[in-house]
Amino acid sequence: xxxxxxxxxxxxxxxxxxxxxxxASETAxxxxxKFEENKHCFQCHSQQFYTFDNPVSEKKERKAMNPNFVxxxxxxxxxxxxxxxxxxxxxxxxxxxxxxxxxxLEPKYACIDCHGGDPEYEKYHFEAVEEDFNKSVxxxxxxxxFTCWMCHDPHSYRPMTHGDHTITEIVTYHNNTCxxxxxxxxxxxxxxxxxxxxxESIHEFLPNFELHFASVRCIECHxxxxxxxxxHHNILPKEEARRNCVECHSSNTVLLGSLYKYQNLEVRKSRxxxxxxxxxxxxxxxxxxxxxxxxxSFIIFGLTLAGIAFHIILRxxxx
Amino acid sequence: xxxxxxxxxxxxRVWHAINALVILILIxxxxxxxxxxANFELLKxxxxxTFHNIAGYIMAINYLFFVIANFKTGNVRFYRIKLKGLIKKxxxxxxxxxxxxxxxxxxxxxxxxxxxxxxLQKVTYVFFMFVIVPFLIxxxxxxxxxxxxxxxxxxxxxxxLTAMLHAAxxxxxxxxxxxxxxxxxxxxxxxxxxxxxxxxxxx
Numbered sequence: 001x002x003x004x005x006x007x008x009x010x011x012x013x014x015x016x017x018x019x020x021x022x023x024a025s026e027t028a029x030x031x032x033x034k035f036e037e038n039k040h041c042f043q044c045h046s047q048q049f050y051t052f053d054n055p056v057s058e059k060k061e062r063k064a065m066n067p068n069f070v071x072x073x074x075x076x077x078x079x080x081x082x083x084x085x086x087x088x089x090x091x092x093x094x095x096x097x098x099x100x101x102x103x104x105l106e107p108k109y110a111c112i113d114c115h116g117g118d119p120e121y122e123k124y125h126f127e128a129v130e131e132d133f134n135k136s137v138x139x140x141x142x143x144x145x146f147t148c149w150m151c152h153d154p155h156s157y158r159p160m161t162h163g164d165h166t167i168t169e170i171v172t173y174h175n176n177t178c179x180x181x182x183x184x185x186x187x188x189x190x191x192x193x194x195x196x197x198x199x200e201s202i203h204e205f206l207p208n209f210e211l212h213f214a215s216v217r218c219i220e221c222h223x224x225x226x227x228x229x230x231x232h233h234n235i236l237p238k239e240e241a242r243r244n245c246v247e248c249h250s251s252n253t254v255l256l257g258s259l260y261k262y263q264n265l266e267v268r269k270s271r272x273x274x275x276x277x278x279x280x281x282x283x284x285x286x287x288x289x290x291x292x293x294x295x296x297s298f299i300i301f302g303l304t305l306a307g308i309a310f311h312i313i314l315r316x317x318x319x
Numbered sequence: 320x321x322x323x324x325x326x327x328x329x330x331x332r333v334w335h336a337i338n339a340l341v342i343l344i345l346i347x348x349x350x351x352x353x354x355x356x357a358n359f360e361l362l363k364x365x366x367x368x369t370f371h372n373i374a375g376y377i378m379a380i381n382y383l384f385f386v387i388a389n390f391k392t393g394n395v396r397f398y399r400i401k402l403k404g405l406i407k408k409x410x411x412x413x414x415x416x417x418x419x420x421x422x423x424x425x426x427x428x429x430x431x432x433x434x435x436x437x438x439l440q441k442v443t444y445v446f447f448m449f450v451i452v453p454f455l456i457x458x459x460x461x462x463x464x465x466x467x468x469x470x471x472x473x474x475x476x477x478x479x480l481t482a483m484l485h486a487a488x489x490x491x492x493x494x495x496x497x498x499x500x501x502x503x504x505x506x507x508x509x510x511x512x513x514x515x516x517x518x519x520x521x522x
Contacts, residue, residue: 245364250356318421
């Protein structure tokens with residue numbers, strides 16, 4: 001008895017160790033290509049304060065960093081461009097400090113400059129996305145100022161929908177992209193002089209707006225469901241936004257074609273639940289029904305009515 | 320016939336009337352929410368949600384009133400179940416509904432000053448008023464404030480589970496309603512019980 005449990009515990013521990021080593025070696029492989037090179041930039045660009053040797057005063061000086069120029073290395077190395085050196089996108093002259101003032105005039109790359117026409121990235125449909133984006137309110141009202149980078153943070157963007165993420169994680173990530181401006185006057189006014197209306201007052205028509213925003217994406221209502229792109233980029237004018245509840249809250253919910261398409265198609269019809277893909281993450285009134293429970297409730301209700309009818313007939317006959 | 324019995328005090332009748340109205344609204348809007356469809360809307364979804372929520376609040380407050388008033392007035396004594404011989408009594412009453420009443424038999428547990436409900440009624444009412452309805456109200460309130468719901472239960476969304484149970488209890492109550500109304504027609508004459516719940520007197 002004692003021996004057996006002792007054996008299994010040792011086995012368990014060994015397994016854990018082996019697994020640990022495997023995990024460790026896997027992450028070891030994933031050390032980003034330019035990790036060492038970037039350390040120099042991150043020394044200043046990941047800190048609130050930076051120090052540098054002032055050759056004029058011959059002193060070491062400590063200064064506050066512009067908070068907008070501070071990036072989290074962990075986020076950077078989770079992003080799609082984790083294998084990049086900072087100087088792959090920025091001029092190599094940034095190696096020296098103080099940076100040359102003219103450097104800030106350097107033109108920035110657009111996604112298309114690197115990804116356009118490359119068959120390796122075909123599945124991302126960059127050209128189609130750009131076309132879609134160019135039709136959106138963001139592009140038409142702000143033309144050149146509104147670039148892809150506004151939403152695709154150059155220092156942390158990750159493609160959530162191609163990874164192994166839950167719907168909740170996808171929703172949070174995508175909505176945070178929009179909230180970065182629409183819930184933050186500072187960022188909003190970097191682009192627009194107009195006043196930013198508060199999200200909660202605009203969306204007053206939604207009961208429990210917090211819950212909706214946690215389980216459904218902004219683009220579910222602000223793009224057209226006829227859009228066939230994997231991630232819809234054509235943000236429509238607000239007049240065209242979706243406000244009809246039943247388009248989501250019904251068994252043929254539009255969410256299946258948008259948000260829930262990211263989930264395995266097979267899970268949708270399992271366990272007798274209509275739209276069971278949604279089930280795992282949320283409860284969508286009107287869209288989640290169990291066919292068996294439905295049938296059962298109809299039968300029970302029918303039997304009750306039949307019983308009553310029978311009773312009435314007897315009462316009439318026996319009067 | 321027998322003398323008039325003042326069985327249903329005014330507070331009870333008011334409670335009952337409000338409850339009846341609210342339950343009808345809840346059932347209608349509840350069904351319309353559960354089976355909402357883009358092509359066929361019984362009631363507009365957002366209107367249903369609003370009415371369902373308001374009616375739910377009223378029902379909860381009304382229920383609280385019901386419980387307090389019951390204990391304050393001592394009306395709760397009508398709900399006391401004696402376990403001894405209960406099964407026998409239940410069978411006797413069921414027998415009456417199933418056979419006895421067709422043979423012109425008298426009801427085995429006629430209404431008296433101290434017995435408002437027959438044993439079958441008592442058990443059903445206690446079960447519904449003190450188990451099902453509170454559960455319905457609690458689950459409904461939980462759905463109004465979903466931040467208090469445990470997010471995940473055994474791989475399911477906690478909201479999902481709460482909502483399923485809420486719908487299931489709602490379904491039980493609609494069954495209760497149908498049977499309740501039908502049994503009420505077994506008074507003599509058929510309208511007798513309906514009259515009593517309006518004017519308070521049992522004749």
